[in-house]
Amino acid sequence: MKRCCLIAFFAVAAGLFPVRTVLAASPTNTVSPSAATHASKDLAIDLGDGVTMELVWIPNLYSLAERWVGKYEVTNGEYRKFKADHDSGECKGQSLNGDRQPVVAVNFEDAKAFANWLSEREEKAGRLPKGYYYRLPSEDAWLTFAQCGDGREYPWGNSWPPKYGNYADETIGEVLGKDWGIIFGYRDGYALTCPVEESGKNDWGLCGVGGNV
Numbered sequence: 001m002k003r004c005c006l007i008a009f010f011a012v013a014a015g016l017f018p019v020r021t022v023l024a025a026s027p028t029n030t031v032s033p034s035a036a037t038h039a040s041k042d043l044a045i046d047l048g049d050g051v052t053m054e055l056v057w058i059p060n061l062y063s064l065a066e067r068w069v070g071k072y073e074v075t076n077g078e079y080r081k082f083k084a085d086h087d088s089g090e091c092k093g094q095s096l097n098g099d100r101q102p103v104v105a106v107n108f109e110d111a112k113a114f115a116n117w118l119s120e121r122e123e124k125a126g127r128l129p130k131g132y133y134y135r136l137p138s139e140d141a142w143l144t145f146a147q148c149g150d151g152r153e154y155p156w157g158n159s160w161p162p163k164y165g166n167y168a169d170e171t172i173g174e175v176l177g178k179d180w181g182i183i184f185g186y187r188d189g190y191a192l193t194c195p196v197e198e199s200g201k202n203d204w205g206l207c208g209v210g211g212n213v
């Protein structure tokens with residue numbers, strides 16, 4: 001994950017780090033594995049007004065606390081159910097603010113607050129499994145689901161350039177200038193953020209797990 005992580009590192013300073021939520025067992029969780037796994041299906045959280053947040057059941061994470069992982073990065077549309085006036089802004093005249101684009105212009109505390117809000121909302125509605133809560137993924141969980149559990153260097157495998165996903169491709173040079181880091185020989189068609197569905201799905205069914213948003 002060397003180059004992808006490097007891109008993500010620089011993105012944090014710009015508020016462009018990816019926000020993804022997981023549904024995890026709390027440290028005091030007393031739910032037995034057999035009871036917990038009865039619901040071992042993907043989840044869809046209805047946030048209202050047609051906004052649905054999807055999570056994928058990842059059995060390989062069972063040794064960690066995480067059980068379900070957000071299928072996509074948290075979108076602007078989802079985040080605005082928590083903070084209605086959130087504005088992800090624009091860059092060089094390109095909007096970052098579409099409902100299906102990943103939320104940006106948020107910091108670590110904002111991301112944690114979103115996960116806490118989601119936990120409280122779902123618990124109040126009686127939809128949160130006993131002993132579980134939403135939070136950001138741990139580093140170990142992130143590496144496991146981004147690498148599909150086999151230690152691969154990139155979400156798609158060990159080859160370079162990427163096979164899929166939205167990265168600093170040749171498109172970004174055309175929009176932001178040639179001084180930006182560009183992956184030559186790779187073109188995903190997006191200079192900046194893209195709809196989360198188009199950010200590349202890994203073998204475990206998770207989209208956009210490499211690079212920044």
Ligand SMILES: [Ca+2]
Pocket residue numbers: 166167168169171172188189190191192
């Ligand atoms: Ca791109």
